[in-house]
Amino acid sequence: MAEALDLDFVRGLFPARCWEWAFFENAGGSYVPESVIRRVTDYMRQTQVQPGAGFAASAEAAERMALGQRLMAELVGADTDEVIIGPSTTMNVYVLANALMPLIGREGEVIVTNLDHEANIGAWRRLAERGVTVREWRVDPETAALRTDDLDRLLNENTRLVCFSHCSNILGGINDVAGIVRRVHNAGALACVDGVAYAAHRPIDVKALDVDFYALSFYKLFGPHVAMMYGKRRHLLAARAQNHFFIGDDDIPLKLNPGGPNHEFTAGLAGIADYFEALAAHHLSRPPNGFRERTHAVYRLIARHEQSLAMRFLDFLASKPRVRLLGPSTAAADARAPTFSFTIEGRRSAEIPSLLEPAKIAVRNGHFYAKRLVEALGVADAGDGVVRASMAHYNTVDEVDRLIEGLDRVL
Numbered sequence: 001m002a003e004a005l006d007l008d009f010v011r012g013l014f015p016a017r018c019w020e021w022a023f024f025e026n027a028g029g030s031y032v033p034e035s036v037i038r039r040v041t042d043y044m045r046q047t048q049v050q051p052g053a054g055f056a057a058s059a060e061a062a063e064r065m066a067l068g069q070r071l072m073a074e075l076v077g078a079d080t081d082e083v084i085i086g087p088s089t090t091m092n093v094y095v096l097a098n099a100l101m102p103l104i105g106r107e108g109e110v111i112v113t114n115l116d117h118e119a120n121i122g123a124w125r126r127l128a129e130r131g132v133t134v135r136e137w138r139v140d141p142e143t144a145a146l147r148t149d150d151l152d153r154l155l156n157e158n159t160r161l162v163c164f165s166h167c168s169n170i171l172g173g174i175n176d177v178a179g180i181v182r183r184v185h186n187a188g189a190l191a192c193v194d195g196v197a198y199a200a201h202r203p204i205d206v207k208a209l210d211v212d213f214y215a216l217s218f219y220k221l222f223g224p225h226v227a228m229m230y231g232k233r234r235h236l237l238a239a240r241a242q243n244h245f246f247i248g249d250d251d252i253p254l255k256l257n258p259g260g261p262n263h264e265f266t267a268g269l270a271g272i273a274d275y276f277e278a279l280a281a282h283h284l285s286r287p288p289n290g291f292r293e294r295t296h297a298v299y300r301l302i303a304r305h306e307q308s309l310a311m312r313f314l315d316f317l318a319s320k321p322r323v324r325l326l327g328p329s330t331a332a333a334d335a336r337a338p339t340f341s342f343t344i345e346g347r348r349s350a351e352i353p354s355l356l357e358p359a360k361i362a363v364r365n366g367h368f369y370a371k372r373l374v375e376a377l378g379v380a381d382a383g384d385g386v387v388r389a390s391m392a393h394y395n396t397v398d399e400v401d402r403l404i405e406g407l408d409r410v411l
Contacts, residue, residue, distance in 0.1 A: 001297060002283040005305045009282050010394050013275060021360040022399040027169050027339045027390035028364060029219050030200055035278065036223055036271030039068075043267040051263060061263065068269030069261075072228055074291055075273070076214065077205040082236065084229040084253040085261040085269070089196050089215045090119040092229040096192070096213060097123040099239035099256055100161065106131035108160035111189075114372040115139045115146055116165040120194035120215065121372065124163050137164065139376050144171055144327050148183060155187040162191050167198035170370045170386065171327030172339035174198065177209050185210070190235065196220055196227075200392060201306060201337040203292075203299040206230050223272045224265035229256070302393040303333040309391050309400050310338045316404045317342060320411055326377055326386060338391035343379060344411060352387045355410040361403055363389045 011019055013033045023031065043064055051061035066080075073083040086092040104110065104127065112121045114136055128134045135154050140147050146164065155162075162184045167174050177193055184191045190212040195204060199216040206214050212232050219225040231239070233252070241247055241255035249255060273291065280287050280294040283301060287294050310331035317325050322345040328336045343349060349365035356363060366385040367374040374382045389403060 001285060002301065005279075005301050005393060006282060007394070007396050010279065011396075013278055014394065018394075021362050022395075022402045024361065024363045024389040024391060024395070024399075024403060026200070026392040026395075027197060027220070027388065028368070029225075030222050030392055031394065032219075032224070033222055033271065033275045035274035036268050039064075039271035039274070040224060040264050040268035043264045047267075048264070061267070064267035064270070065261065065263060068266045071273040071291070072218070072269050073230075075204070075276075075295060076216075076228075076230060077207045077292065078230045079233065081252050082230055082233050084231070084257050085266050086227055086229060086257055087262065088119075088225075089117075089194065089217045089227045089229075090123075092215055092227050093119050093192070093194075094123040095242050095256055095258065096229060096231070096239070097127060099242050101127060101130060101132075102240050103238060104132055104160045107158060109133040109135060109156070109158045111135045111137050111151070111154050111159060111162040113137045113139065113146060113164050114376050115168055115171075116163070116194055116370065116373075117169050117196065118369045118371065119196070120163050120165060120192065124161070133158070137162070139373060141376055141378065144377055145173060146175060148176075148180065151180065151183060155183070155189065157188070159184075159187055159189040162189055164191075164193060165197065166193050166195040166204075167201070167337050167339075168327065168370070168373070169197035169339065169368055170341045170373055170388070172197075172336040172341075172390075173328045174202070174335055174337065177211065181210050181212075197337060197339065201299075202303060202333075203296045218265075218269060218272065221272060222275055224262075224268045226262050226265045226269070231256075305393050306338045306391060307331050307333040309395060309397065310336065310340075312397065312400050313338075313340060313389070313391075313404065316407070322346065322411065326379075339388065340390070341386040341388045343386055347411075348381075349384045349387045352407075352410060356403075356406045359402065359406050361406045363387060363403075 018031045047057050047061035049057045070080045073080045110124050112124050181191045192213040193211045195216045199221045214230040217227040236252045276295045279298045324343045326341045367382050
């Protein structure tokens with residue numbers, strides 16, 4: 001295996017225009033490689049018909065969609081019928097919350113955090129309108145982390161579900177999902193994990209984590225703007241159908257996908273697999289036999305590269321006494337993703353992105369749909385929020401240095 005990513009090769013798999021800017025808004029949405037663009041356009045040019053009929057174009061359309069779903073299920077270690085391809089994580093969680101309401105019951109309790117993106121909070125909180133007790137697992141304002149002993153105090157015999165994130169889209173900190181899930185299961189409850197901010201950076205194995213539900217968004221994983229919800233088969237079968245009345249309770253995953261999946265984007269998901277395969281073929285001298293094993297090897301290269309970028313940027317932030325970094329101060333790949341949010345004493349966060357734009361450096365400010373977290377950490381104006389610089393494996397050391405130089409000028 002190569003010791004480092006070949007960034008010239010990696011970036012060559014994307015449209016050349018991507019590299020006109022130093023792009024650090026990857027947590028908002030990643031760039032899309034040519035392989036995904038090709039899969040989407042091929043579907044629309046060649047098979048833009050209703051899938052599933054016997055004639056050639058329709059049959060091929062169904063095959064292309066099935067391939068995209070199967071490969072993405074394999075990417076996270078799931079079976080194909082345990083994966084729902086829906087319009088967004090927000091919508092997928094909303095549908096799931098309604099589907100699980102009969103199982104939770106009015107006597108049941110749900111635990112949510114104030115750390116997460118609102119996608120894995122808001123839909124569950126709305127169940128309070130239907131009699132469900134919703135409890136909040138609050139982030140420690142000093143460490144900006146979730147404490148498991150605080151969770152232990154919230155868990156009780158009425159807890160039905162605990163919802164939390166794999167990685168914060170503001171802080172970059174990685175939670176111990178497997179450890180938290182064990183606690184939740186020991187209390188007799190289920191776990192719903194938001195992996196949106198994690199999936200582009202580290203491999204996912206839903207079976208090893210033993211999660212009951214796991215959500216991610218493909219447009220933050222080098223794909224089109226659709227999302228995936230994994231659920232253990234027995235839970236999906238038990239959930240109340242949310243599709244048309246004639247879609248049966250045993251018809252998974254369609255029963256939890258009102259309107260059905262987006263055709264061309266589901267087919268386009270195979271392009272994410274194409275991308276990982278291209279990286280594996282280029283970097284691995286002896287590629288493993290399985291697709292998932294090859295992607296895990298690629299993820300190891302990604303983690304190593306992202307850690308080096310994180311270390312460089314964190315050293316810079318630590319040298320600036322007026323800068324407050326929110327989240328872990330470590331660059332360790334097992335502790336954080338390369339997503340960095342900070343505030344600057346005496347400066348509004350909204351000032352900073354526009355000052356960097358003349359140098360073609362893209363960052364953004366705000367609460368990034370984690371308004372509860374920004375408020376809990378004492379950011380006075382949640383609307384102004386934080387400055388966020390988020391990296392991906394295709395970012396280069398030179399781009400990070402451009403970001404550092406740009407920030408140095410404006411700070």
